[in-house]
Amino acid sequence: MKDLGDSLDKIHKGDPDKSHLVNIEKDTILYDIAHEEKSQINSAHHQAINKIGEDLVASATSGEGIVEAIERKDKSNKPFLLAVQWHPERMFRFRLQDSPLSKNIRNQFIEAIKKSTAVKNEAH
Numbered sequence: 497m498k499d500l501g502d503s504l505d506k507i508h509k510g511d512p513d514k515s516h517l518v519n520i521e522k523d524t525i526l527y528d529i530a531h532e533e534k535s536q537i538n539s540a541h542h543q544a545i546n547k548i549g550e551d552l553v554a555s556a557t558s559g560e561g562i563v564e565a566i567e568r569k570d571k572s573n574k575p576f577l578l579a580v581q582w583h584p585e586r587m588f589r590f591r592l593q594d595s596p597l598s599k600n601i602r603n604q605f606i607e608a609i610k611k612s613t614a615v616k617n618e619a620h
Contacts, residue, residue, distance in 0.1 A: 515592075516537065516558060516559070517534050517536055517537075517559060518535060518556040518557065518564045518565070518597075519556065519558075520565075521553075521554065521556065525555065525567050525576075525578055526556055526567065526597075527555070529597075529600045530597055530600060531596060535596060535597045536590070536592055536595065536597075537564065537582040537592075538582050538583055538589060540583065544581065545563040548563065551569055553566065555567050555578070562581075564580065564582065565578065565581065575608070575612060576605065578601065580597075580601070582597070584597065
């Protein structure tokens with residue numbers, strides 16, 4: 497983790513949350529969920545990923561290049577993994593609760609759980 501510093505804190509750190517755009521990479525789970533290349537998120541952090549793990553990829557970044565979401569590079573035959581720097585559960589503060597980066601993430605996560613549960617039940 498790295499501290500964003502005072503200049504980026506003005507954009508990303510907030511109490512209450514702040515809001516800014518993220519750029520979403522095509523060919524990612526996040527893009528498949530959002531169906532958008534740019535979207536508005538909330539922000540309340542003063543730290544960010546400094547180095548992405550070897551098996552991970554950044555799927556969303558801020559305009560300043562801050563990593564805002566990560567996921568697996570190789571998604572084949574792997575459980576759902578999507579980590580985001582924002583708080584989808586608090587997007588209502590900006591009237592964004594129905595945004596693809598709030599509602600669609602929740603729905604996709606629920607579907608992944610159902611699929612995982614179904615596979616486990618079939619194995620028993």
